[in-house]
Amino acid sequence: MEQLNRIELRGNVGNIRVSNVGGNQVARLSLATNYMYKAKDGEAVVETTWHNIVAWSGKGMPEFSAISKGCPLYVCGRLKISRYTGNDGIEKQIYEVIANRMSVVEDSGQ
Numbered sequence: 001m002e003q004l005n006r007i008e009l010r011g012n013v014g015n016i017r018v019s020n021v022g023g024n025q026v027a028r029l030s031l032a033t034n035y036m037y038k039a040k041d042g043e044a045v046v047e048t049t050w051h052n053i054v055a056w057s058g059k060g061m062p063e064f065s066a067i068s069k070g071c072p073l074y075v076c077g078r079l080k081i082s083r084y085t086g087n088d089g090i091e092k093q094i095y096e097v098i099a100n101r102m103s104v105v106e107d108s109g110q
Contacts, residue, residue, distance in 0.1 A: 005078045007097055009033055009051055010105060013071045018064045025057035027064045031073060031097075053077075055099035062104055072105035 014030035035047045053075055055061055067073065077099035086092050 007077060007079050009075045009097065011051070011073065013067055013069055013073055014050065015069060016064070016067055025064055027055045027067070029053045029067070031075060052094065052096045053099055054096050055102055060101040061099070062102060066104055074103050074105050075099050076101040
């Protein structure tokens, strides 16, 4: 059986931090996605989820300088869980999307 770990997201950038690691650029950014539905009382509800994205420069990546806060972005990658022990001695985990393809979403004019 073939295994699959792929995630696709389209949302807006919250913040972005670009650094150099071993001659390559790595971008760490947050991406907000919205899910809209109607509650039992008929009121519209918007549920926002924040995702942590890690992207290395290279094939399939835009220039990181073209990405800024609020920028609409499409991300395709895999989900990774990292575990670490915090300063308080408690083990914590963080979910990250390791991007293998990203693109700035062009405004459709709608």
